[in-house]
Amino acid sequence: MSSSYASFSVEPRLLRAFVTAAEELHFTRAAARLYLAQQALSRDIRRLEREVGAELFSRTTRAVALTAEGERLLPYARRVLAAYEEFAAACAGESRPLLVDVGGPVSTGRRVLAEARRTAP
Template sequence: MDVRSLRYALTLAEELHFGRAARAHFIAAQPFGRRIQELERELGTRLFERTSRRVSLTEAGERFLPRARRVLAQLDALLETAEGERAEPVLRVGVLGFGLADRWPAARSILSRCRPDLVLTYVELDWPNQYDAVRTGEVDIAIVHDVGGADDLVVESVMDTRRYAVVPAESELADADHLTESDAVDRPWVVPVGQPGLANWAGGHAFRNQVQVRSPTHIPVAVATSGHLGVHAEPAARFLPHPGVRYLPLDGPHATVAIASRRRERRGTVAAFRAAVHASATVQRLAHDTTP
């Protein structure tokens, strides 16, 4: 089975558009499509349904592609190991949503001073795989939404941020200064799924008439298109703006951003990244404390 075809299939599953997926690999749509067809013939099943208007995953595709992703992650890890000391050290960083938000500049600056040789590779995560990506070695360290359920990992809190409601711009709630739990009663919600602890953070009200999302980056679009309410963390208002929604403070538990790594992790690159993130938090607190 051709590794490149697997990568093409994963990109198509993310983009659900042949043209965009082909451009991501710097080839034309026609040869890209042929590679997908060849992969499907080799597997003996269709991975994608195509119409003139849309591309979607088949049930076989839903089962196959997560396994392909794990295979490619393991292959990449083997290739990185084989390169040994001859290559620049590479750190694969998993990022959920807005990641470190306002702390990215400070963390990058500190890390570049401490480890100027270190190359960072970013991997986008969603709620269902934010912990598993660390467990399986797909990433070396991850910036996650800490909702519990990861006792086998080292999960270190780095940022605590207020919970916000994401409301449709045309909603009567859009002009409010803030919302309470009672404002949300009997309203349909966009619900984050993928980790059991998300239910406590989102609130029980958010599980009626639900539209489900797997990634925090999808919440603004889901709210704008469904007309439902959503829950997010405060930095999303700056990092994930959308003309069809408004972000309003919402009473309830805060969102905790954390870094997750494996318990027996001993690599200096991982330790350097953790130290830089914690140092950036200290820098931000100092800046906040000295602001008049």
């Protein structure tokens, strides 16, 4: 394995954002599917683009399209996510903490956490 790949690590959340945006070709609809703010989805896509070193989407005020690099990487991202979900299912019997990513004010995070605790103590 090349040393440049040895330190390469992409969070499943970023791949999920990429795949969903690629399926929707609309950031607002993709964000809604992921229960994210559109700004959070855009931030995640930009971060993934920085990590892979390529622009994955061509964006204008009227349209979103996959670039050639985005088209090339999409099937790989889908396979990684499928493997990740298979791994998570194998671990389903394990007790895991609930992780909540809130990019808003602290008071918003507290409300989200309180609601999560209420619905899934």
